[in-house]
Amino acid sequence: MSSHSESRFPIKHLIGYIASIVLTGAAAWIALGTELPMGWIVAGIMALAIIQAGIQLFMFMHITETDSGGIQLGNMIYAFGIAGIIVLGSIWVMSFGYHDHGTDGGGSETEEHGGDH
Amino acid sequence: MEAFLDFFFGEFLVTGQPLIYGAMVSIALGSITVIAVLTYFKAWGWLWREYITSVDHKKIGIMYIIAAIVMFVRGGIDAMMMRIQTSLPGMTFLDSQHYNEIFTTHGTIMIIFMAMPFLIGLMNFAVPLQIGARDVAFPFFNNLSFWSFAFGLALFNISFIIGGSPDAGWTNYAPMAGAELNPGPAINYYLLGLQLSGIGTLGTGINFIVTILKMRAPGITMMRLPIFTWSTLITALIIVFAFPILTVALALMTLDRIFGAKLFTLAGEGMPMMWANLFWLWGHPEVYIVILPAFGIFSEVISTFARKQLFGYKAMVYAMVIIALLSFLVWVHHFFTMGAGGGVNSFFSITTMLIAVPTGVKIFNWLGTMYRGRITFETPMLWALAFIPNFVIGGVTGVMLAMAAADYQYHNTYFLVAHFHYVLIAGTVFGCFSGLIFWYPKMFGHKLNEKLGKIFFWLFMIGFNVCFLPMYFLGFAGMPRRTYTIEPEWMPLSLTATAGAFMMAAGFAVFVYSIYYSFRYAERETQGDSWGVGRTLDWATATPIPFYNFATLPEFDSKDAYVGMKDKGETTYDKSKVEEIHMPSNSGLPFFMMLALFIASFGLVWEWFWMAIPGLIMFFIVMGIRSFDYNEGFHVSTKEIHEIEQAARGEDSK
Numbered sequence: 160m161s162s163h164s165e166s167r168f169p170i171k172h173l174i175g176y177i178a179s180i181v182l183t184g185a186a187a188w189i190a191l192g193t194e195l196p197m198g199w200i201v202a203g204i205m206a207l208a209i210i211q212a213g214i215q216l217f218m219f220m221h222i223t224e225t226d227s228g229g230i231q232l233g234n235m236i237y238a239f240g241i242a243g244i245i246v247l248g249s250i251w252v253m254s255f256g257y258h259d260h261g262t263d264g265g266g267s268e269t270e271e272h273g274g275d276h
Numbered sequence: 277m278e279a280f281l282d283f284f285f286g287e288f289l290v291t292g293q294p295l296i297y298g299a300m301v302s303i304a305l306g307s308i309t310v311i312a313v314l315t316y317f318k319a320w321g322w323l324w325r326e327y328i329t330s331v332d333h334k335k336i337g338i339m340y341i342i343a344a345i346v347m348f349v350r351g352g353i354d355a356m357m358m359r360i361q362t363s364l365p366g367m368t369f370l371d372s373q374h375y376n377e378i379f380t381t382h383g384t385i386m387i388i389f390m391a392m393p394f395l396i397g398l399m400n401f402a403v404p405l406q407i408g409a410r411d412v413a414f415p416f417f418n419n420l421s422f423w424s425f426a427f428g429l430a431l432f433n434i435s436f437i438i439g440g441s442p443d444a445g446w447t448n449y450a451p452m453a454g455a456e457l458n459p460g461p462a463i464n465y466y467l468l469g470l471q472l473s474g475i476g477t478l479g480t481g482i483n484f485i486v487t488i489l490k491m492r493a494p495g496i497t498m499m500r501l502p503i504f505t506w507s508t509l510i511t512a513l514i515i516v517f518a519f520p521i522l523t524v525a526l527a528l529m530t531l532d533r534i535f536g537a538k539l540f541t542l543a544g545e546g547m548p549m550m551w552a553n554l555f556w557l558w559g560h561p562e563v564y565i566v567i568l569p570a571f572g573i574f575s576e577v578i579s580t581f582a583r584k585q586l587f588g589y590k591a592m593v594y595a596m597v598i599i600a601l602l603s604f605l606v607w608v609h610h611f612f613t614m615g616a617g618g619g620v621n622s623f624f625s626i627t628t629m630l631i632a633v634p635t636g637v638k639i640f641n642w643l644g645t646m647y648r649g650r651i652t653f654e655t656p657m658l659w660a661l662a663f664i665p666n667f668v669i670g671g672v673t674g675v676m677l678a679m680a681a682a683d684y685q686y687h688n689t690y691f692l693v694a695h696f697h698y699v700l701i702a703g704t705v706f707g708c709f710s711g712l713i714f715w716y717p718k719m720f721g722h723k724l725n726e727k728l729g730k731i732f733f734w735l736f737m738i739g740f741n742v743c744f745l746p747m748y749f750l751g752f753a754g755m756p757r758r759t760y761t762i763e764p765e766w767m768p769l770s771l772t773a774t775a776g777a778f779m780m781a782a783g784f785a786v787f788v789y790s791i792y793y794s795f796r797y798a799e800r801e802t803q804g805d806s807w808g809v810g811r812t813l814d815w816a817t818a819t820p821i822p823f824y825n826f827a828t829l830p831e832f833d834s835k836d837a838y839v840g841m842k843d844k845g846e847t848t849y850d851k852s853k854v855e856e857i858h859m860p861s862n863s864g865l866p867f868f869m870m871l872a873l874f875i876a877s878f879g880l881v882w883e884w885f886w887m888a889i890p891g892l893i894m895f896f897i898v899m900g901i902r903s904f905d906y907n908e909g910f911h912v913s914t915k916e917i918h919e920i921e922q923a924a925r926g927e928d929s930k
């Protein structure tokens with residue numbers, strides 16, 4: 160706790176804070192206020208999310224300031240790996256057609272939700 | 277009034293089952309006895325000061341272990357009832373609903389409230405000692421983790437007298453567990469009981485990662501860590517990455533059941549199998565959470581009683597790291613029969629078989645450690661030795677199950693039941709017994725009686741094989757899992773299994789008796805190195821272990837720290853180096869925080885928001901109080917340290 164000993168004005172925090180608000184607002188605007196196609200919207204807010212995560216890590220979570228940077232980095236790579244496995248793995252495993260309402264499903268090779276929604 | 281009574285006796289209390297009335301009476305009698313004994317000996321204050329509010333990792337560890345043993349008894353009684361019901365065709369001991377509830381609570385309790393807390397208890401006790409620390413990194417948080425677990429346990433366990441037990445299996449699959457097919461509070465107990473105790477598990481994971489990375493004594497580098505500590509670190513890592521998945525899955529199903537969402541439902545756009553997917557994304561790492569620490573214990577015990585350094589230390593560490601990675605890549609093997617298609621099933625078949633490789637490496641490390649060792653057969657070692665062949669049977673049948681095509685035959689039969697008990701009992705449970713007996717003298721100041729320990733071992737180990745080996749063949753004969761009546765042709769094997777279960781129960785009774793017997797008659801420990809052959813720092817402390825663990829520590833320059841100390845004649849009490857020690861203070865806040873969450877969760881179980889919301893508010897109030905808590909701990913004076921150490925080590929110790 161006491162590592163925040165710098166008594167200067169917390170300029171980093173302020174920049175981080177404003178940047179987060181701007182990015183969040185931008186994401187909301189892209190999703191709600193534009194007429195872009197779905198694919199673009201998703202790609203756009205994903206990109207903003209990654210920038211946002213970076214800001215959190217560098218401005219607030221001091222990842223560059225500790226002496227155990229290696230551990231932090233390894234940990235984050237591992238975390239992203241696991242998150243990827245969870246999300247992509249689940250999509251892969253669960254798109255086997257069972258939830259294709261209306262057909263009898265169960266093993267057919269169709270894509271999930273057969274395209275109509 | 278009448279409506280209230282109708283509710284109270286009709287829905288709130290579980291009525292109409294003679295077995296449950298029996299249980300209620302015994303619970304009532306049990307609680308009255310405990311309260312009476314505590315009051316008679318004026319022990320309430322002592323209990324509060326010395327245990328409930330304690331931030332001492334050793335005491336927290338002991339509380340975990342006691343809770344786990346109690347849960348082993350409860351889960352064991354469930355198991356015996358199931359074995360009685362399935363011993364003969366046409367048994368009417370349990371009806372089908374009751375049988376469903378019992379296998380559900382048995383499975384859930386054994387995994388979540390027995391295996392995990394038992395191991396977490398041993399970690400709590402041993403890990404800080406092994407790395408030369410005075411406590412874990414966050415002692416207050418450690419106490420909080422314990423109470424979150426304990427209140428989760430309480431919530432789950434009261435279900436069988438208040439409201440009815442969950443009955444959808446320990447896997448709690450949707451849509452069976454959804455609100456449409458399973459209205460009422462039962463499944464909510466599962467969801468919220470696990471949610472509450474999961475907070476504690478996650479906390480323990482974080483605590484141990486930080487403890488092991490940051491609190492090691494000078495000279496204890498990562499590659500000199502005792503292997504049990506390594507296994508704890510890897511386990512903690514898996515906990516931190518796997519438990520959030522369970523948290524989310526439980527929360528989503530809670531939304532379904534209590535707030536009318538349609539995530540896992542048949543109606544609407546729900547995906548019932550998504551529950552299975554999320555459950556096993558957590559569930560498979562979970563089985564490694566309960567096996568890796570047991571591996572660590574066996575490594576310690578085998579190298580101690582073979583009087584040799586562990587063979588292939590590095591290979592052991594890498595094997596665990598690889599297991600930790602692979603454990604997130606195999607989950608679909610639990611539902612091959614969902615029919616995700618050939619590509620998916622082949623992939624998960626192969627990853628599953630790959631896990632056998634690092635596990636095999638570890639087996640050879642243990643064998644190599646024993647090779648040319650001077651082995652003695654104390655009871656912890658017996659359990660470790662029995663583990664190897666029994667676990668191999670479980671592992672080999674696991675590889676059989678890993679073949680997706682073959683699994684269509686084995687799936688949901690007794691073959692599977694036999695397999696997972698071979699790994700869970702021969703691995704986890706043997707490991708817990710081994711570790712408990714091993715560290716018992718450091719915990720309680722006396723050993724458990726060796727002779728009773730051997731009777732316990734032989735009864736339990738043989739009973740275990742008599743109970744579960746026939747189940748493989750019952751599986752081949754087509755006996756499905758979770759069935760409450762059996763066909764006549766399964767009777768001979770099924771009856772044999774029941775006989776084995778009774779042998780295990782008898783063995784366990786001997787164990788419980790040996791606790792009492794040893795408390796009365798065992799010789800008290802006078803020196804720290806209880807078995808005379810200790811290798812790690814835990815054995816360098818005095819017995820009883822001073823609450824600050826180590827008065828002083830030498831510089832370490834090799835693995836097996838205590839072996840080096842013995843060679844150089846060093847102790848953890850170097851008179852000339854003693855300095856004041858700073859220790860954390862006890863706190864009652866975690867207890868109240870988790871009590872508040874317990875009340876909130878109980879309210880949610882019954883969908884009583886008038887109760888859930890105040891409970892939650894109370895929780896935040898206690899958190900607020902905590903944030904104004906400026907207690908910085910206290911200092912132990914050098915005088916007191918000298919007194920404690922000299923009392924424990926005998927006057928003229930240097």
Ligand code: HEM
Nearest residue numbers: 355358379380383386387391445446447700757758759777
């Ligand atoms: C002590 C002796 C034990 C006996 C006699 C025993 C017996 C049984 C039986 C007969 C079943 C299958 C019920 C059925 O499918 O109809 C079962 C299920 C299960 N057991 Fe055990 N068991 C024992 C210990 C353990 C331990 C120590 C663990 C875990 C650490 C465990 C975990 C489970 C699990 C997870 C299930 C599956 C529950 C479900 O189907 O949802 N058991 N046990």
Ligand SMILES: [Cu+2]
Nearest residue numbers: 560607609610
């Ligand atoms: Cu698995």
